[in-house]
Amino acid sequence: MATGVQRASQLTVADLKGRVDPDWCPGCGDFGVLAAIQKALVELQIANHNVVAISGIGCSSNLPGYINTYGMHTLHGRALAVATGLKLANHELTVLVTGGDGDGFGIGGNHFVHTMRRNVDLLYIVMDNQIYGLTTGQTSPTSRVGMKTKSMPFGNIEAPVNPISLALAAGATFVGRGFSGDQKHLTDLIKQGIEHKGFSFLDVFSPCVTYNHDNTYQWYRPRVKKLEDDSAYDAGDWTSAMEKSLLWGEEIPIGKFFERTDLPALHAAEPVLNEGPLLYGDPRVPADVARGFIEELM
Ligand SMILES: Cc1ncc(C[n+]2csc(CCOP(=O)(O)OP(=O)(O)O)c2C)c(N)n1
Ligand code: SF4
Known part of the structure; x- marks a missing residue:
């Protein structure tokens, strides 16, 4: 059974405003990501009571x-x-997972790999600022070699994780990269990630204006190049995606690196789940029989 995305009628960005305003530093890249998520939900008109945003810990x-x-x-x-x-x-929910590079590729690296290989149907957005923001500026798994941080005052000596190559190698069925300084492009990627039926991963350059003075908006702007601008690029070709994922320097690709739609999401591959969300009970067990089981247990 395909996951049903519940559509809203006339959802606006104002409807998606949280109860509190973000306390991020002025200029933090995460503002652009939040705005792009809100815009994507509005453009897709997804009922917000059917959306769950889940996160770890970090700014x-x-x-x-x-x-x-x-x-x-x-x-x-x-x-x-x-x-x-x-x-x-409940696989009828639209599930968004958000967090940082420390959260996702460091302490959460194990879950990252296994959730991709399982093809769980959700969109994972990593706000990748190449630093630990919340804990005030330590080196993260995506910090570049030589970068000076609080925990590496003489320069980082560890090679960084390449999130795009890692996602491709682990079997993610949708892999993209965005930049919070290009909201229109990011919104489009988020929409595609939500609509993809399977695990969607978006690594988003989201500058930490307080602790990372290397990877700034000014640093990214001349470097990011959209894959979509190359009409010969085929996002269905895993090998080309892997080659593009290795580019870093004067040219850094953003956009949709890869998508395949021939593999079932985890819930669709499991026969009982495929008949309907567990929330409503095992569809193969009549309600009175299920009640009988429960009474016997009590
Ligand atoms: C088990 C555990 N270990 C360490 C911490 C401390 N801690 C909180 S957030 C964080 C890293 C935050 O960096 P990142 O995930 O990149 O997010 P950002 O703040 O940069 O958005 C760390 C180490 C914690 N809260 N829990
Ligand atoms: S410390 Fe960095 S990541 Fe955290 S809110 Fe400030 S700018 Fe954003």
């Missing part, structure tokens, strides 16, 4: 508090595990 992980959907602010690095449980319990 970026505060996002579910700033948007009017259901949400869960979970443990550092554990958002994808919680989101998997939620999606399997």
Whole structure:
């Protein structure tokens, strides 16, 4: 059974405003990501009572508090595990997972790999600022070699993770990269990620204006090049995507690297779940029989 996205009627950005305003530093890239998520939900007209935003811990992980959907602010690095449980319990929900590079590729790296190989139907947006923002500027798994941070005052000596190559290698069925300085492009990627039936991953350059003085908006702007501008680029070709993922320097590709639609999402591959959300009970067990089981147990 395909996951049904519930459409709204006349959802506006104002409807998606959270109860509190973000307390991110002025200029933080995460503002652009929040705005792009809100815009994408409005453009797709997805009923916000059917959306759940789930996060770990970090500045970026505060996002579910700033948007009017259901949400869960979970443990550092554990958002994808919680989101998997939620999606399997009710696969009619639109599940968005948000967080940082420390949360997702450091402490949560294990969940990242396994959620991709399982093809859980959700959109995972990493606000990648190449630093730990919330804990005031330590090196993260995506910090470049040589970058000076609070934890590496003489320069980072560890090679960074390449999130795009890692996602491709782990079997993600939708892989993209955005830039919070290009909201229109990012909104479009988020819309595609939501509509994809399976695991969608978006690595988003989201500058930390307070602690990362290397990877700034000014640094990114001349470097980011949209894959969509190359009419010969084929996002269905895994090998080309892997080659593009290795580019870093004067040219850094953004856009949709890869998508395949021939693999079932986890809930669709499981026969009982495929008959309907568990939330409504096992569809193969009549309600009176299920009640009988429960009474016997009591
Ligand atoms: C188990 C555990 N370990 C460490 C921490 C401390 N901690 C909180 S957020 C964070 C990293 C935040 O960096 P990132 O995920 O990149 O998000 P950002 O703040 O940059 O958006 C760390 C190490 C924690 N909360 N829980
Ligand atoms: S510390 Fe960095 S990541 Fe955190 S809110 Fe400020 S600019 Fe954003």
